[in-house]
Amino acid sequence: MPFVEFADGTRLGESLPLMRFLGAKFGFYPTDALKAYEVDMLMETFEGVYAAFSKSMFAPKEAQAGLFDAWWNQTLPHFLGIIDARCAKGEFLVGDKLTTADFFIGGTIYTQILNNPIHASSREAAAAALASFPNFKAYGQRYAVANKKWLDRDEKYPG
Numbered sequence: 001m002p003f004v005e006f007a008d009g010t011r012l013g014e015s016l017p018l019m020r021f022l023g024a025k026f027g028f029y030p031t032d033a034l035k036a037y038e039v040d041m042l043m044e045t046f047e048g049v050y051a052a053f054s055k056s057m058f059a060p061k062e063a064q065a066g067l068f069d070a071w072w073n074q075t076l077p078h079f080l081g082i083i084d085a086r087c088a089k090g091e092f093l094v095g096d097k098l099t100t101a102d103f104f105i106g107g108t109i110y111t112q113i114l115n116n117p118i119h120a121s122s123r124e125a126a127a128a129a130l131a132s133f134p135n136f137k138a139y140g141q142r143y144a145v146a147n148k149k150w151l152d153r154d155e156k157y158p159g
Helices: 014-026 035-058 060-091 101-114 120-132 133-146
Strands: 003-005 011-013
Touching: 003 014, 011 014, 011 133, 014 035, 014 101, 035 060, 035 101, 060 120, 101 120, 101 133, 120 133
Parallel strands: none
Antiparallel strands: 003 011
16 A cells, blocks of 8 residues: 556555655656656655554554654654755745655655644754754645645644
8 A cells, every 4th residue: 555546456555656656757757867866865854754654553552652753853853854955945845836755754744744734742843853953844834725625625634
């Protein structure tokens, strides 16, 4: 998982290749080789951040607090430190047009930070992350505006 199954029965899977495929199919993956590299680099860098968050979510209850603490205080700030300056350069992560990197990174972070953190104990950590990385915070707000039609359909997670 995840996978997409087409009407003819063809199944495509694996998160990042699937994102590239769907991005190319619907105009969200750059045709310029350097911009495509930037999108891929961002998505692959974020893959570790996402994996650490997922590990925290699905860990035994007694291990979750420590894993979330490490994610909020080490993993996420390290990544945001890498992309914060990039967030000030353009409307989105790779210029002025949404790309698959925005959907992967922006979508995940919107859900976990800007929307309503899954765990009530994460609210302070989310606020601290946003305060520490103002360019990222502004990017997150631009991402939310650009995707308002879809994000308004997303239910808030119970805190």
